[in-house]
Amino acid sequence: MLNDVRILASGEREAVELSATILTQAGAQIASSKSVTMDDFAHDVVIVSSDTCTAAQKSVIARLKASGDTIVCDITAMGQQRAGENTAYADAEIQAMSGLMDTTGFSHGGPVRIGVPFTEISAALYASAAIAAALRVRRIGGLNQNIDVSLFGCAVGALTTFLPAALAGDPVGRIGNRHPSCAPWNAYKTRDGWIVVCTSTEDQWRKIKGAASEPDLEDARFSTLSERVRHVEELDALLEKWTSTMTTAESSSLCERLGIPAGPIVSVEGLAHEPNFALRHENAAARMRAGAIDSETYRHVSLFRESPLSDGARAAASARDDLNLDAGPLAGVKVIEIGQYTTAPLVGKHLAALGADVVKVEAPEGELSRTWSPGQRGTSYFFALNNTDKRTVSLDLKKEDDRAYLRTLLADADVLVENLRPGALVKLGFDRHALSHINPRLTYCSISGFGVRTAYPARPAFDTVIQAMSGLMDLTRSDGEPVKIGASAADILGGQAALLAIVARLAAPSSDEGKFIEIAMQDVAAWSALFAAGNRRSARATESEVARLQTLIKDVAFRDDALSTAIDPNGHAWPVLKLPYRFSRTAASVRRVPGAPERPMLPGTAQLSSI
Template identity: 55%
Template sequence: MLNGARILACGSRSAVRMSARLLESAGASVDVIDPECVAEEQGLQQFQAYDAVIVSTDTCAATLKRAIGELLASGSIIVCNITATGPQSARQGMRWSDGQIQAITGLMDTTGFADGEPVRIGIPLTEVSAAMYAASSISAALRVRQLRGFAQNVDVTLFGCAVSALTTFLPNAFVGRMAGRVGNRHPSCAPWNAYRTRDGWVLICTSSEDQWHKLKHAARIDGCDDERCSSLAARVKNADYLDRIIEAWTTTLTTDECSTLCEQAGIAAGPIVSIDELAHEANFGLRHPVASQRMQSAGIDSETYRDVSAFRATSLVSSRHPVQTVCRTEERTSATPRERDADHPAPESTGPLAGIKVIEIGQYTTAPLVGKHLAAMGAQVTKVEPPNGETAREWAPGQGGTSYFFALNNTDKHTISADLKQAAGRDYLERLLATADVLVENLRPGALAKLGFDRDALARINPRLIYCSISGFGIESAYPSRPAFDTVIQATGGLMDLNRTGGAPVKMGVSGADILGGQVALFAVVSALADENRKEGVFLEIAMQDVAAWCSLFSAGNPVPDGMAIRCADGYVWLESSGRHDLESLEIFTRRLQWSKATRKRAVSEIEALGIHAVFVTRVDELIDDSDFLSDMLTVGRDPDGAFWPILKVPYRFSRTPAKVRTVPGPPESVAVDDASGMKSIAGLPVSTDGPSS
């Protein structure tokens, strides 16, 4: 997809190296060099062989910083600068680590058990996210240079990446509520937790009454007919009781026995797989046999993650038989963009993806994240929702019947509702696809094919379509019927094993597996769009477990400094080990001093005076008052009725083709019936149908 692109990675941040490896996986030619090897006296000449250079100016030496400054000013090469807080931040100038960024953004305070301390997420989440957004931004900038003939600079910040991950927590902060840590539980669903088994741990997640009754029937748990389990609200309220009776059952079974029973019942469940066990995990071994074998024979080192494919790209046509494009599709695709979009013209855009048309069929986080960023980069995104709209629209809190969560994840999209089980909905979707550049969805594997839109059908409708499918365990899977929530993927991909407190595995507070899966999908789509020589359609497959394993293996092979959270009277502060202070000496040091009755401000001041860097562990509700958050990430959008909404900017900046976040969609436009003509129309476009109205 990026064949021919030449990339130089020259920075000490992990994000620099990871972004280069992602670009390499998409076909780019990559050189990774030690920043100390850059010679100031050679000037710009040492960069001229490359199309893009990835750097991190907040961690480099002064000589390299001067060379990068000249390169940024030249405008001759794409330069992507990954820093902790950005050039305009009040915090610029310090070498902020991933752990410190997790602390000051509220990300750390979302992770851990309700009665315990905040936990640093076990993978360097802000570095990983920055790598993924940087790779997407560079791909978009390469496309711009091919089409418009100029290079530009890109800035990506760890601070922005951390804030962007908080979409499940910021809605409560917007209305002045505190969101506490919930460990492995879900604030609105039960049972949902990690439970001990005879030989380990199993994660079990239910989200509806139907799933609860399936679990009751399959497991025959003693005590589940108690009134404390009689409704979802009752189960959430009595989660302690519920967890006790479920764990009394799970401890009688092995992890495999419990996972199999839940899978057969249609319940999302799975083992909490350790990093050492990942090589033997059935789906990982099926999808990554080379990596599995090498891990079993040689263990895990700093480069093991490169043996895992974070995404797969193949021809859209799945069979060996040539696909004949139907005549009516040829007629549709021959229409000019102005003719195609007459009913719903896209807003004028100078973004890097201006002119691209995207169809999104997704809900909650993964596919919506892809659509949100494609729209921010200038693409025209049409989101297809169920007849009654996406369920997440109704989540509290919100305004005007729409949740803040939905608004944060679906900015700048045109939304329609269509019943794809009806002929009218399918016919309209086909019309959309015939003129689209991209289709992205996160339905269950095979769901779209059952509606008549398998890969070969999509190739007949639109031979050059980029089709991106996101699922938990992939199309080729050892678990073809296992549901996959974010928490289950965190468990089976090794993320929870790296995320422990008091010896117990704990999930990320944010929907980490969903977010990371969406970020890799975004990169894969933009990379495919950057290939202007592409002659055929592309099928992009993203399995969230693959992405989780890629991140887990990188973290296991490239450990970050240890640290600890210290309780104060008004919250916590975060200390990190360094060359002068290891974790053991920090623990001894903190035991001598009494900070439990001191404020965070006083504690940080006294710790800094002793030569140890400490930062506040910010709560998400406190982030609303943070100057960098207010100036660099928070903005205001408007919906079709003119109402104002708090929304987030993107964590990357293009110097010449800015990404913009401006609007919040109103209610989806739905199917309408024209009684006079007997025709149906969806979002203003007429379609014929022989099915009943929806």
């Protein structure tokens, strides 16, 4: 990927160290220094955090940026979000200021500080992806530029689950381990611990109701999803009455047999014995079993895995190396996205913002989240926030004509990214060998909860399950009780890791060999938890009050910092999120909200209309 790229990391922020670690996994050569000098243009990239520097160091960084001799990535608390603001706010302060802390915790308790430095980790992942994009520009166009990344922008960007209600003027409250629209969905006590159980369909509800054999669950209060959500307190009490009769292992195995997303709340130390983590990260698990978690443990966990797309790959034309500075660092790149909700859509959204042509494939009825409330003109704010700047097409992949059209889309694509359940594309005839036959130079990125090589081939997963099984929930507690990060942290971190891996592949010299990139959300979440557990820093005392999101959304300064306006095909305006990173020389922006998915004329000869 980034082999032979020379990077200097110098700065007090955790995001600087984490960026260096991430880019090392992508093949870069990393050097660390306590300070930077004007001689550091010998490096391809310099990563700094200017808001934590002395005045003398700030001056050197400013001169290095102005020189144009190297790529300079500056990770700060506020970036360019707030003009003139150069306070070196810590992660906890950003959590409090942005509304992120307000969304974590139980409805009956106060806001809870996230147990990992989420904004530093998020900034490191976005910075790494932005650096890879800048390296692509440098390779193709010979142009160096500066990158600014803000922790504040990363925090607000993680609030897509809660912003819709705030934008609509509805109450925004903490929901603990529940889901605002689905039930049962919570953490339940067992005989020896906790289990997270998540249901999203009526079929899953019927299965868990049948397994529990609790007569009261047949009550009319639980007959429909809306009624279950309305009576969730009574429902959860009945479910916990059942789960408390079993051990965590027994209830997890039962739910896996039923096809219900579920899993235990695993401690960070317990990751060493967690079957999937131990299978995928044998060295890290062995180190943990041999001794305590230390500052180096997280480095032994891989964020992504890359391999040839197919063992029998054929020769192919070289990848396109087009670059239009006005169109973005990824101008000329074509991406096919098959995903829903958060993870793959987040990847596609950022690839599109970076200039790629992203075609989103939706089911005939459209992605389910389009219809969520609140929204406007038949489309949810949630969908709009997560799918900006994409073209959308409706395909029924159970039909051969539609699969044939997908093959035409893939034939000249650079990237395929999806977050379907492992094996779903294979059943449709799109295994790695078939994809290699369609397009030998394709980069195919698969995102799933537990990965392709997994101890749980039949276990479905949602964000809450992954937070439970990665140590994130263990580190985030309210009065001693484990609670999920309010934002969909595992989904977001998994998407960010996929974004980095894809852009790093695109930054590499053109290749005629296709690649398969595997992302397991549990890997990325566990990497984050292990970093936090092994690198505990004393928390700086803070006097910033925890801001309420529903108050922030009415604040003009906050809206100017965090939001911008995008237009849909009918000319209607939508509030959308600003990017947490900015380039000094190439465009990267959020411009448009997609309309309804287009149904192409089949067989696949029709062209999709441009945005």
